[in-house]
Amino acid sequence: MAAENKPEGLKKIRNPERMVRIAVGYTGHTPPKSDDTDGNNEPGQLKIYLPKKLLECLPKCSSLPKERHRWNTNEEIAAYLITFEKHDEWLTTSPKTRPQNGSMILYNRKKVKYRKDGYCWKKRKDGKTT
Secondary structure, eight states, X not given: OHHHHSOTTOXXXXXXTHHHHHHHTOOOSOOOOOOOOSXXXXXXXXXXXXXXXXXXXXXXXXXXXXXXOSOOOHHHHHHHHHSGGGOGGGOOSSOOSSOXXXXXXXXXXTTSOTTOSSOOOXXXXXXXXX
């Protein structure tokens, strides 16, 4: 049977746009052997291995855009996250209290609590938070 040879966790993808969301969190297969013998992988840090097809279809990202006045697509976010460890200048440990308009700031949702990102949240009269 063909289903017996498939590793657990693989899903048939009907919509190619969803492939980014499914594959970024997928760690169900055994990672390929790496030639990295420098041992700088921190314990407790999860290394995500992506399928080669996904890496080929994602846009290459050499730098973060200075300004962005629209929502990022799933493919753009995946490209930023995949190439993030190659660019140390993208990382900062201090939160920006009042970032410039159009700045792109990504937070780890597991480490930063909801609305504790350093932004000064305000309540409107109608009850909405901005």
